[in-house]
Amino acid sequence: MPAIRLSLATQWTPARDGAPLAYALKLTNHSVADITAFRLCLTGPASFDADSVIEGGRILTRLSNFTELAPPEGFTLRPGDTWVATARQLYPLRHWSDGATAAYVILSDGTRVPVAVTPTEMTGDNAPLKKGAARYALPAGRSPVSLSIIPWPKSVATSGARTVPGGLDLRPTGALASGAALAFTRLVADLFAVEGLVRPVAEGGLPVHIVEAAGFGPEAYEVSFAAAGPTVSATTHAGLVYGLITLGQILRGAKAHPFDLVFPAAGTISDAPALGFRGTHLDVARQFYSSAEVAKLLKVIAWNKMNRFHWHLSEDEAWRLEIRAYPELTEIGAWRGHGLKVPPLLGSGPEPTGGFYTQAAVRELVTLAADLGIAIIPEIDIPGHCWAAIQALPWLADPDETGAYLSVQSFPNNCLNPAHEPVYTFLETVIGEVLELFPAGIFHLGADEVPLAAWSGSPKALALLEELAGPEAARRHAALKGVTGNHGGADAIGGSGTAVLQAHFIRRVHEIIKSKGAKTGGWEEAAHGGAVDRDSTYLIGWRNVEASRLLAAEGYDIVVSPGQRYYLDMANSLSWSEPGAGWAGWSGPEETYTFDPRAGWSEAELQRLIGVQSCIWSEPMTDRAIFDRLVFPRLSAIAEAGWTSPDRKSWPRFAALAGLMPIMYGNWEIPEA
Ligand code: TNX
Secondary structure, eight states: OOOOOOEEEEEEEBTTTBOOOOEEEEEEEEEOOOEEEEEEEEEEEOOTTTOEEHHHHHHEETTTTTEEEETTTTOOOTOOOEEEEEEEOOOOOOOOSOOOOOOEEEEETTEEOOOOOOOOOTTOOOOOOOBBBBOOOOOOOOOOOOOSSSSSSEEEEOOOOOOOOSEEEEEEEEHHHHHHHHHHHHHHHHHHTTOOOOOOOGEEEEEEEEEEEOOOOTTTTEEEEOOOOEEEEESSSHHHHHHHHHHHHHHHHHHHHHOOOOOSSSEEEEEOOSSSSEEEEEEESSSOOHHHHHHHHHHHHHHTTOOOEEOOOOOOOOBBBOTTTHHHHHHHHHHEOTTTSSSSOTTTOOOOOEEEBBHHHHHHHHHHHHHHEEEEEEEESSSSSOOHHHHHHHGGGGOOOOOOOOTTTTTOOOSSSOOHHHHHHHHHHHHHHHHHTTTTTTEEOOOOOOOOOOOOOOOHHHHOOOOOOOOHHHHHTTTTTTTOOOOOOOOHHSHHHHHHHHHHHHHHHHHHHHTOOOOEEEEEGGGGGGSSOOOGGGOOOOOOOOHHHHHHHHHHHEEEEHHHHHBBBOOOOSSSTTTTOOTTOOOOOHHHHHTTTTTTHHHHHHTEEEEEEEEEOTTSSSSSHHHHHHHHHHHHHHHHHHHHHHGOOOOOHHHHGGSSOOOSSBBBOOOOO
């Protein structure tokens, strides 16, 4: 049989002037053979509604954003022809990266044929599609500052300029200082491999004295400049590393822009962070990132003086952490592909793809992070977002459960059941293994986005609900059975039976975590029903800062990561040509930078605001050039919100210096010709 060549073009037309929306799929046959009785499988962030009307085709199966479609019975796709199927009902696409990014066809004999997919077009929008980090250039001759430092320090009182040295010859005194020198040397050797930032005097290095000195806060440092070379002082390893990073940033800026930026001759920089928790979160479930990539991200966030890495290790789409007691979690839950228990999703193709972190790999990353002043916080997201885990270990589900409920992302029956005892045995073991691996002593249990109808078809859950809240509550919850529409999760479950059951679950898991001597982290929904103790928990507020402020008022320690500004999966603007998601809006680097999460908080509430976090959700990261565009420089903007007091922030200064910060993959935006 001759080779079959197929391509898929997709086109989005928003609803307008009374005309309904249209998401058109156009499959073209470039070969010389007819194809009949085939199925088209596709994935990408957008998902069809279960009851989508498809003109010119029909949905055979659908799981979240994985869809199998077929043309009408008896249809033949002839050479050179295009089959068009159009969906009229689905959650609107907003950006080019929303549409299908992977597809394949299955022929009647079961053969799989790859399909070349082009980026989704929007009707009437011809702007070139963007990817790669936007370039921020120092305005030559008009730089608002003469030192390159992000985040900007607490106090800068330097003067003069010396001939810019080629590099720094580190001269530590004592073990702590030697450790910091080594950590910095390794950091720059990787981030800026050929720049020779650390080099001996013989190669033009300027001597830098590194001294352990009493009296500094846990992350504070001082750099003083003198003719013989600068001195970095701090009380801790992190403080010394931060002082060296400041010096390294100044040096890189001055080397790159010798007419605008200087390496000071005299004076002092005294620095300490405004907030103690400066986090970056990475979702490694929707897309997998190798250990090498995680290591690189740790280095990038250290260069931004961020000190918490929130590692989102499990999701509906995958389970990424080796658990010795349950090898199926990663044997099954870490891989997607056609015919596997987890189908292709979010742009992965038919061949098995994915991966997981062995415990040995985790230990190495934990050591690397500690060396860079970063504590790693593991998240196992429960009770919602557990579809992959339940596929791997089906006994996690109540065997008597009937009916289906759907999560916001359209996964059916994806929540661990609070009334099913094996779930707690499982969690006791998982939490034990996780806490052995992560010395920070925090277990983040997720708790986000449990759908309103969760457990409504589980006799065990309904019996438990009756015990907890009475027969009427159980009756009301049972009535939700079969409600498969999507729900607002956090917003929708307040006061419902779902919230009662979830609180029961969270309380029990919180007790397990406490019994192992650890703190609990959770998304803001973890507070529903007063399930967690305030003194051993922190929450991440994600819906909006007002909701976070209210939780702070209730006495919870809060890290703010408002979706509207700090979710790095949101696009940089409204334009179709920008990649990214849009449910929480959009935020350009300037909007993210100038956003003040503290606005409107009382003094007492501010006491509970322990930090800020950037969240890298990975649904739209179907290409690493999209990652670079979405993450940089907004990650640095959030780092500065955590470190620099609001009165010392300046967008023009940040914009002038942002281009000097490292990005992950080296994908820069290609300017329009
Ligand atoms: C909501 S916010 C989620 C995630 C998604 C994210 C996409 C939160 C705790 N859950 O599952 O990835 O939106 O922006």
